Amino acid sequence: MPQHPQILEPDDLNPNQREAVMHGEGPLLIIAGAGSGKTKTLVHRVARLVAEGVPPDQILLLTFTRKSSQEMLRRATLLLDSRCQNVSGGTFHAFASAVLRRFAGRLGYTEQFSILDRSDAEDVVQLVKQDPKFADVGKRFPKKNTLADIFSKVRNTQSRIPEVVGKSYPHFFECADRIAEMFEAYQHFKRHMQAMDYDDLLLELLNLLSTAPDIAKALQNQYRHVMVDEYQDTNGIQAEIMRFLVNSKRNICVVGDDAQSIYSFRGANFKNIMEFPTLFPGTRIVTLDQNYRSTQPILDLTNAVIARAKERYAKDLFTEKQDGQRPIYVETDSEGSQSKFIVQKILEYHEQGIALNQMAVLMRSGWHSNDLEVTLQAQGIPFVKMGGFKFIELAHVKDVIAFLRVIQNPRDRVSWQRILLLVEGVGPKTAEAIWLKIQSAFQSGLVPDASFFAGKSYSTSLEKLLSCIFNRQGGITPVAQLERIMETYKPIFKQRYEDFHKRQADLNSILTIAERYTSLDDFLTEMSLEPPDGSQVDVEAKDRDEPPLILSTIHSAKGLEWKVVFVISAIDGYLPSMQALDDIGQIEEERRLMYVALTRAKDYLFVIKPHIDWNSAQAYRNPGVRFSKLSRFLVESHIAEQWMDKWVIAERRQPRGRFGLESLPDTLDSGYSPDEDTRKYVL
DNA sequence: CTTCTTCCCATTTTT
DNA sequence: TGGGAAGAAG
Numbered sequence: 001m002p003q004h005p006q007i008l009e010p011d012d013l014n015p016n017q018r019e020a021v022m023h024g025e026g027p028l029l030i031i032a033g034a035g036s037g038k039t040k041t042l043v044h045r046v047a048r049l050v051a052e053g054v055p056p057d058q059i060l061l062l063t064f065t066r067k068s069s070q071e072m073l074r075r076a077t078l079l080l081d082s083r084c085q086n087v088s089g090g091t092f093h094a095f096a097s098a099v100l101r102r103f104a105g106r107l108g109y110t111e112q113f114s115i116l117d118r119s120d121a122e123d124v125v126q127l128v129k130q131d132p133k134f135a136d137v138g139k140r141f142p143k144k145n146t147l148a149d150i151f152s153k154v155r156n157t158q159s160r161i162p163e164v165v166g167k168s169y170p171h172f173f174e175c176a177d178r179i180a181e182m183f184e185a186y187q188h189f190k191r192h193m194q195a196m197d198y199d200d201l202l203l204e205l206l207n208l209l210s211t212a213p214d215i216a217k218a219l220q221n222q223y224r225h226v227m228v229d230e231y232q233d234t235n236g237i238q239a240e241i242m243r244f245l246v247n248s249k250r251n252i253c254v255v256g257d258d259a260q261s262i263y264s265f266r267g268a269n270f271k272n273i274m275e276f277p278t279l280f281p282g283t284r285i286v287t288l289d290q291n292y293r294s295t296q297p298i299l300d301l302t303n304a305v306i307a308r309a310k311e312r313y314a315k316d317l318f319t320e321k322q323d324g325q326r327p328i329y330v331e332t333d334s335e336g337s338q339s340k341f342i343v344q345k346i347l348e349y350h351e352q353g354i355a356l357n358q359m360a361v362l363m364r365s366g367w368h369s370n371d372l373e374v375t376l377q378a379q380g381i382p383f384v385k386m387g388g389f390k391f392i393e394l395a396h397v398k399d400v401i402a403f404l405r406v407i408q409n410p411r412d413r414v415s416w417q418r419i420l421l422l423v424e425g426v427g428p429k430t431a432e433a434i435w436l437k438i439q440s441a442f443q444s445g446l447v448p449d450a451s452f453f454a455g456k457s458y459s460t461s462l463e464k465l466l467s468c469i470f471n472r473q474g475g476i477t478p479v480a481q482l483e484r485i486m487e488t489y490k491p492i493f494k495q496r497y498e499d500f501h502k503r504q505a506d507l508n509s510i511l512t513i514a515e516r517y518t519s520l521d522d523f524l525t526e527m528s529l530e531p532p533d534g535s536q537v538d539v540e541a542k543d544r545d546e547p548p549l550i551l552s553t554i555h556s557a558k559g560l561e562w563k564v565v566f567v568i569s570a571i572d573g574y575l576p577s578m579q580a581l582d583d584i585g586q587i588e589e590e591r592r593l594m595y596v597a598l599t600r601a602k603d604y605l606f607v608i609k610p611h612i613d614w615n616s617a618q619a620y621r622n623p624g625v626r627f628s629k630l631s632r633f634l635v636e637s638h639i640a641e642q643w644m645d646k647w648v649i650a651e652r653r654q655p656r657g658r659f660g661l662e663s664l665p666d667t668l669d670s671g672y673s674p675d676e677d678t679r680k681y682v683l
Numbered sequence: 684c685t686t687c688t689t690c691c692c693a694t695t696t697t698t
Numbered sequence: 699t700g701g702g703a704a705g706a707a708g
Contacts, residue, residue: 064698065697065698091698092698093698094698117698118697118698126702139691139692139702139703143692143693143701143702144701144702146693198697198698199698201698202698262696263696263697263698265695265696265697266696266697266698364695364696365694365695365696366695366696367694367695367699387696387697424685425684425685426684426685427684427685427686428684428685429684429685430684430685529698530698553695553696553697554696555695555696555697556696556697589696593696
């Protein structure tokens with residue numbers, strides 16, 4: 001089959017990449033440094049397998065986000081042909097849900113089980129917490145999102161409540177018993193409503209594979225080659241799942257970089273990657289350490305940062321791009337000048353012909369860009385914020401989805417609750433009563449009878465609502481259902497949200513997205529797992545004549561690269577001390593996070609000592625580690641002196657409004673001139 | 684019981 | 699800032 005010489009004899013790969021691509025059967029571990037052509041290598045490997053006659057649906061490619069899997073298949077298609085589009089793939093969670101939908105019965109679930117996203121899971125926790133049984137827990141008890149964190153961590157790290165609470169939430173240690181009871185109740189509640197949260201998806205898949213050898217066997221036969229991207233971010237459960245998927249030929253290929261492991265809060269452990277050869281004896285290990293992304297001055301800095309990591313697997317990145325500007329460490333005197341400095345630089349690079357979407361501002365957590373966003377708006381610079389608020393999390397979108405969810409799975413208590421509370425005059429108690437009626441009606445196979453609520457003030461609207469859900473005529477495609485639901489929902493929607501005009505567009509987007517699906521299951525699964533393209537909340541979607549600037553959390557920036565990168569290197573300060581951070585290994589993770597951020601830059605890199613105005617951002621008074629600690633890795637460790645230039649930005653005048661708003665310039669010229677006011681130091 | 688009001692508290696990252 | 703808990707009013 002030599003009809004694809006460029007694939008079978010790739011000449012634009014370096015020797016290590018080629019080794020990885022051409023590796024035959026048996027386990028393969030690729031340690032791929034940042035920017036080392038990891039994706040290219042995987043793409044070539046997929047294309048080679050397909051070119052050599054492996055049927056695409058016998059290749060399973062598990063990735064971290066759906067975007068990256070689509071990107072890989074797209075590139076493989078360009079390289080070879082459209083057969084590559086049929087490679088099975090997606091995220092672990094998407095894969096898990098697909099398998100579970102098929103075999104849910106084996107675990108005692110219906111195939112229409114609901115998938116709970118994070119906020120649904122928190123709603124369940126809230127319902128559990130409000131059970132009279134737990135009425136006695138006082139205020140000094142974790143809130144729903146903390147509880148959800150604990151529950152998630154317990155399962156992801158396969159430990160017990162007291163351990164997790166003691167380690168991560170010591171201030172709640174004395175209520176560990178109640179938390180444990182609540183955890184049990186949470187598990188039951190989900191089971192009863194036929195729902196799985198994100199963690200259940202993985203755990204139930206593992207459960208299925210380990211208790212149903214026939215299914216495991218079938219999957220092993222189905223997938224002759226299994227590949228996993230971003231392996232450093234998998235947790236123990238995912239590793240175990242891998243073990244069940246791999247057949248006797250052990251064709252498993254995993255790619256990762258221990259230096260970029262930044263998901264320990266999700267139970268990920270970069271040791272997974274190093275234990276891989278033990279798990280699969282005879283593993284071939286290939287290291288990719290030539291960097292094709294950044295200039296040497298940037299790599300010198302990133303190498304120096306990661307060199308301080310306590311545990312790592314040595315691989316210094318090198319590049320042929322020797323020239324370039326040294327990274328710049330920027331100190332500003334206020335959050336306002338920080339924003340103005342960034343905007344100024346962005347405009348300068350834009351003048352030089354660099355497109356906005358070739359530039360990115362990366363930060364530790366979403367709200368760190370609040371001030372910057374206001375400044376960008378004022379300047380009319382279009383931007384999108386990645387990893388920010390998701391479309392699916394908008395209240396009105398959740399409302400509509402809730403209708404579909406109860407149609408799909410009538411036992412979905414959380415969605416029922418949401419819908420019933422839409423009715424004027426119905427509160428939590430009435431909702432519960434109605435829900436019980438509906439359940440018992442369902443058990444006897446009847447439509448809930450109206451006599452129960454006849455004569456109540458809310459009876460008319462409730463009846464409309466129920467008939468919308470139960471009297472389903474017309475098409476059964478997601479779009480057809482949605483159109484019917486909209487008729488009932490629209491009036492409620494207009495009454496409920498004052499700004500319904502703005503929100504209207506989102507409802508239309510739901511319809512547009514739904515058009516791509518023929519089955520309700522698929523549509524809902526995708527919406528809860530990873531909202532498809534075009535469903536991200538787009539800050540400045542309209543009037544865009546050019547691709548927007550990117551704002552992103554460091555976590556969401558993984559795997560991406562830009563010509564110009566600004567890093568706002570904050571760390572949130574809610575832990576008592578550096579020592580405490582160190583004790584739980586957090587410092588190491590923060591270092592890797594910094595490493596991920598820095599290695600996104602191709603040509604120009606600015607590390608900004610954060611000047612985030614906590615008083616304007618949020619009232620926070622915990623005298624713990626403050627936000628500038630992360631940048632101190634660079635400064636105090638004498639790395640900055642050696643590998644960076646330092647700029648100190650001072651504004652001529654400092655008009656400081658209460659929320660910083662009045663200090664915004666009308667144009668960049670007003671009161672701020674970097675040439676005059678920027679004092680440049682080289683340490 | 685629901686809805687409105689007031690007070691108090693906590694604040695990362697994401698599938 | 700925002701959410702939740704608790705109290706007050708309808």
